[in-house]
Each structure stands twice: as structure tokens, then as C-alpha cells.
Amino acid sequence: MFWSNAFGTPLVIALGPDAIETVLTNRDRAFANKEGWDYFIGPFFERGVMLMDFEEHRQHRLILQQAFKRDRLLAYLEKVNATIARSIAAWRPGPGFELYEAAKQLTLDIATEVFMGEQIGAQADRINEAFIDVVVGGQAVVRADVPGGKWHRGLQSRRMLEDYFRAQIPKKRAGTGDDLFSVLCHAVSEDGERFADEDIVNHMIFTMMAAHDTSTITLAMMGYYLARHPGGRSGCGPSPAASARRRSATTTSSACPTWTSRSRRRCASTPRSGCSPARR
Numbered sequence: 217m218f219w220s221n222a223f224g225t226p227l228v229i230a231l232g233p234d235a236i237e238t239v240l241t242n243r244d245r246a247f248a249n250k251e252g253w254d255y256f257i258g259p260f261f262e263r264g265v266m267l268m269d270f271e272e273h274r275q276h277r278l279i280l281q282q283a284f285k286r287d288r289l290l291a292y293l294e295k296v297n298a299t300i301a302r303s304i305a306a307w308r309p310g311p312g313f314e315l316y317e318a319a320k321q322l323t324l325d326i327a328t329e330v331f332m333g334e335q336i337g338a339q340a341d342r343i344n345e346a347f348i349d350v351v352v353g354g355q356a357v358v359r360a361d362v363p364g365g366k367w368h369r370g371l372q373s374r375r376m377l378e379d380y381f382r383a384q385i386p387k388k389r390a391g392t393g394d395d396l397f398s399v400l401c402h403a404v405s406e407d408g409e410r411f412a413d414e415d416i417v418n419h420m421i422f423t424m425m426a427a428h429d430t431s432t433i434t435l436a437m438m439g440y441y442l443a444r445h446p447g448g449r450s451g452c453g454p455s456p457a458a459s460a461r462r463r464s465a466t467t468t469s470s471a472c473p474t475w476t477s478r479s480r481r482r483c484a485s486t487p488r489s490g491c492s493p494a495r496r
């Protein structure tokens with residue numbers, strides 16, 4: 217454990233499995249999510265489930281969990297895989313290829329299609345930008361609503377996202393879609409509880425952030441470490457059976473998305489050494 221100061225507030229850092237287990241299991245209810253997260257991201261992700269505590273958190277989780285049952289996950293997975301195959305086919309690897317930016321676009325595309333349904337069309341870019349603004353808002357050094365600042369832009373984008381989701385709710389409630397947004401509009405917990413409109417707006421904004429920003433960073437870090445430690449790639453390839461299935465199901469390409477020209481040559485000669493599965 218150590219104490220620090222950042223973003224104008226004292227911080228206590230708990231490192232290592234034991235400390236993290238103590239905090240996350242929170243057996244004696246000594247730690248609260250809302251008070252911690254509110255300071256950093258509260259204005260942008262208010263009433264997201266990670267910013268709730270105890271009984272209220274449990275109640276919301278019970279409804280949210282309906283959206284993450286096995287059959288739901290399988291339906292999402294089908295869309296996720298289709299989006300990944302389509303997006304990665306457009307990647308053009310080579311010197312200067314920015315994996316972080318490409319992963320960000322990819323995860324935003326997945327999030328908008330899988331979570332919100334496919335009908336957002338022309339608004340997709342504006343919504344993607346708004347999600348970037350709200351994430352960046354929480355990282356602002358000037359943590360005040362000053363026009364032109366990141367905090368201000370984040371707040372404006374939060375309002376834009378709220379308006380967008382709120383306006384869609386009647387249509388989603390009336391429909392039978394299998395995107396996350398539709399599912400949250402219909403989810404009922406085993407105790408018969410369901411979300412109010414404002415809950416749906418708040419959970420959609422939070423979950424979009426929770427899903428795409430984390431996955432983007434993870435993908436970018438994986439690419440970085442695989443590039444630094446080529447030996448690790450041998451464990452990353454698909455199994456021969458999966459590889460054969462994918463070969464018949466997806467468009468092939470000779471290029472690996474994340475690698476330097478040297479590693480692409482290596483990839484072409486030893487395909488199982490870690491090329492992106494969707495491309496093989």
C-alpha cells in the first residue's frame with residue numbers, strides 16, 4: 217500500500233493480489249465505489265453500475281445480469297465476430313500503422329453495433345466521438361467546466377449521449393431487437409424489477425465506456441508486448457482446427473495487422489506463429 221497525490225486529490229494505491237482481493241471482495245464493507253469513482257468520472261458516468269454501492273448496486277446488477285446470460289452472449293458474439301472480420305479486413309499494416317487507433321475504432325464499431333443495434337447509420341461517427349470525449353473528460357487536468365477544455369467537451373458530449381439514448385427508448389421498448397440497448401429496455405430481474413428510462417440511459421453510457429476503452433487498451437498492450445517479445449507469439453495462434461474453419465469462413469490476406477515488415481515476412485512463412493486469427 218502507498219499514499220500518493222494526483223488530479224488534486226490524495227490517493228491510496230493497493231497493489232498485489234492480496235490487497236486487491238481485500239478491496240474488491242470488500243467483506244467488511246469498508247470501501248465504497250461511488251465516493252472513489254465520483255471524483256474522477258462522476259459527471260461523465262453518473263449512475264453507471266460501477267459508481268453504485270451495496271443494496272442499490274445489487275439491485276441494478278440483478279437486472280443487468282439478464283443482458284449477459286448465455287443465450288444473449290451467443291447472440292452478441294455472432295455480431296462481434298462479423299464486425300471484427302469486416303473491420304480487420306480494412307486494416308493496412310506497415311510502418312506507422314497505429315494499432316491503438318485501429319483498435320479504438322474497432323471496439324467502438326463493435327460497441328455501437330452490438331450494444332446499440334445497427335440502425336445508427338450516419339450518427340455513428342458523432343456518437344463515437346462523444347464516447348471518446350467523455351472518457352477523455354475524466355482525464356482532464358483542469359477539472360472544471362471551462363469552455364474549450366476537455367472537461368467541458370466531456371460534459372457536452374455526455375448531454376448529447378443522454379439525448380440520443382433517451383430519444384431511442386420508446387422505439388427500443390416497442391421493438392424486439394437483440395442488441396444490449398433493446399435487451400436493457402426489456403430486462404426484468406427474477407424479483408420482477410426493471411429499469412426506468414433514466415437507468416437505461418445511464419447504464420448504456422457507462423457500459424459502452426466499460427467495454428470499449430478497456431478492450432482497446434488491452435489489445436494495444438498485447439500488440440506492444442508481442443512485438444517486443446516475438447517468442448510469445450507461438451502461444452497466440454489459433455488451433456489448427458479453428459484455423460481451418462476460419463480459412464473457409466473469412467477473406468484471407470497475407471498481411472498481419474500489427475507487425476513490422478520483418479515480422480510480416482516471418483508470419484507469411486510460419487503462419488501459426490501468431491498472425492491475427494481473423495486474417496488467416
Ligand code: HEM
Pocket residue numbers: 249265266267277423426427428430431434
Ligand atoms: C479487457 C477488457 C476489460 C477489462 C480489463 C475490464 C476491467 C474492469 C475492472 C477492473 C472493473 C472493476 C472496476 C472497479 O470496480 O473498480 C470492471 C467493471 C466493469 N466492467 Fe469491465 N473490463 C473489461 C471489459 C469489459 C466489457 C467488454 C464489458 C461489457 C460488455 C465490461 C463491463 C463492465 C461493467 C458493467 C463493470 C461494472 C461492474 C459492477 O460494478 O458491477 N467490461 N471492468
